[in-house]
Amino acid sequence: MQKLVQLKTAAIEKSSHLEYFNIAVSVDCVIFGYDDKHLKVLLIKSDLAEFDGLYSLLGDLVRPDEDMEDAPYRVLQERTGLRDVYLEQVQTFGNIGRHPSGRVITTAYYSLVNTKSHKLQLTDNELHWHNVDEIESLAFDHKLILDSCLQRLREKVLEHPVIFNLLPDKFSLRELQDLYEAILGFELDRRNFRKRITLKNWLVDLNEMEEDVPHRPGKLYKLKSQLRNSGKAIRAEKLAV
Amino acid sequence: MQKLVQLKTAAIEKSSHLEYFNIAVSVDCVIFGYDDKHLKVLLIKSDLAEFDGLYSLLGDLVRPDEDMEDAPYRVLQERTGLRDVYLEQVQTFGNIGRHPSGRVITTAYYSLVNTKSHKLQLTDNELHWHNVDEIESLAFDHKLILDSCLQRLREKVLEHPVIFNLLPDKFSLRELQDLYEAILGFELDRRNFRKRITLKNWLVDLNEMEEDVPHRPGKLYKLKSQLRNSGKAIRAEKLAV
């Protein structure tokens, strides 16, 4: 970055950014949800002719007056109405030809949201939840981005209590295990799963039982309050209207 | 990224990138080396008045005609002459005020190089190796970038055979342990260390002994050849002159 001083000065002197500011910067959000025992991702129909019929992730250009980390929060708020979300930066993609309209580098974030949240207002009817395990191709390099975010989520979820952002406040161990299986893509032994979760000491027994289930109800748990919001939208207040 | 089409078109129509292409894109390299039982990082003296006397990482703007992943390889080759290096993308930093001369987002990579390599030609005499554990502040947000890369390296090194990029081809277990300790920042038990390394099955016993050491010589090992270059500069050939 030593060269930037001269470069920037030169650019300004010419009153043109053409030479040194010709790469656009965007963020793309892999918004994960969970429903019906499937890991979901929120996608929008691409409006580019090149990608006719394909879906793409939600993203936007980073604004000149916002920190890059704020951009994905803004995208989420604009598209879903959600403010209090878990977000994690994963990787930046910057191949020359990755966007057909020009040079765009993009930073990928994944987000975990509760699809049942009453706040969730999908502002665009081209916006839909898709089963992650059924997605074969996406517009741009978004399949690659999705895969890298899913891989990161799989690594994260084993050691950190982030998965609870996908669940309602109260849940049974069976629901939690179903969610782990949906994310990891394989089945877990129920007894060993319960032992591992107990060992992590993440949960509080609510002394309540499931209701309206067609079988023996299970106990309900919640995440320990001091573990909530771990890594979560500290920046939410920045978006206050 | 749906909006980009319109935005880009508008920008082009106005024959000006001022509005939408006003963020510069750079890469910064945390180049790690190892010498004298210390983890080192290659720094250059900042030439900005704001950061008088401070050092900074090596970086450069991403060129319009190069993939972003190629930029850190180019920086390394230009500055050190090295081509065959281990590089890993870590994180992208994009706060508004992070660069005093203007809006620049930067993607951080760390690199592992053998400081003893005969190829290493430091092209600039303001370029020096610094002990990582003695660095208290750097120009820009580079201390933050250094810390995040060091943390990533510490996580990586426990499970993946990347550390050998910092060592000569032949090394003793003591040298390897010293290096682990320099990276991790704490001491390891020699017997347990040897057991863990043996268990990983990364090494080949060369049936050679250390020479010119002022004590009983240890056996020499090398990394198994099929583990060499793991994650390493596949792109090296792209830089061929």
Next chain:
DNA sequence: TTGGCAATGTGTGCTAAGTACATATTATAA
């Protein structure tokens, strides 16, 4: 009302890895 079913809930033993720790061996140097 009763018995089968399907799910919840718990325990045990094996294996592998991690950790704390002790002693023998070898080359150097005084």
Next chain:
DNA sequence: TTATAATATGTACTTAGCACACATTGCCAA
């Protein structure tokens, strides 16, 4: 020749992971 400082190796304990079996509870249909 002997002291020293490093290499080299082994053992017991603890912990986590994994395979696996049985008892309990509530629903529902006969």
